[in-house]
Amino acid sequence: MASQTFNNIKELERWINSKHGQNSTLDEARIRELLIDAGKELRKFMIEELNAYFLSYEPTVYKRTGDTVDSIIVGSPKKLNINEWYLEITFDEGKAFHKSYIGSDQPDGYTPWLLEVGWNIEDKVQPSRPMFTDHPGTHYITKAVNRFNGSNKHGLKVTVEHNGKRYI
Numbered sequence: 001m002a003s004q005t006f007n008n009i010k011e012l013e014r015w016i017n018s019k020h021g022q023n024s025t026l027d028e029a030r031i032r033e034l035l036i037d038a039g040k041e042l043r044k045f046m047i048e049e050l051n052a053y054f055l056s057y058e059p060t061v062y063k064r065t066g067d068t069v070d071s072i073i074v075g076s077p078k079k080l081n082i083n084e085w086y087l088e089i090t091f092d093e094g095k096a097f098h099k100s101y102i103g104s105d106q107p108d109g110y111t112p113w114l115l116e117v118g119w120n121i122e123d124k125v126q127p128s129r130p131m132f133t134d135h136p137g138t139h140y141i142t143k144a145v146n147r148f149n150g151s152n153k154h155g156l157k158v159t160v161e162h163n164g165k166r167y168i
């Protein structure tokens with residue numbers, strides 16, 4: 001869309017009230033709709049990236065449940081101020097946390113994050129077994145965000161936080 005220049009408030013008002021102006025401006029309902037659609041698209045990319053990883057090998061120590069993929073939740077758009085909105089994509093903790101396979105004395109694993117950044121438990125379990133005791137991470141969230149940003153036609157800004165700290 002070509003940018004518009006207005007010399008005064010009256011010109012802006014006339015343009016907003018025109019058919020073109022009405023089609024070019026976003027009301028709150030349309031903003032909510034765009035954010036929900038964007039959240040669904042990002043969720044789809046996250047699932048595609050996870051599934052690509054899951055298809056790359058078959059675990060031998062445990063059986064996959066599908067809970068990590070099922071745990072991804074697209075929230076509802078929230079308005080922060082007059083021109084700032086956000087939408088959270090989170091994980092259902094009931095499906096995202098998994099019992100440790102190395103012992104009941106170990107904390108549950110938060111698989112959405114472990115699969116993103118990886119882990120190393122070679123100091124706790126021997127012998128070393130790639131993908132079980134040491135894993136480089138899939139970076140599926142990073143990949144999904146990069147894919148989303150590459151096709152983001154609305155100029156939305158995606159950030160990722162973990163434990164209150166910005167990751168992306």
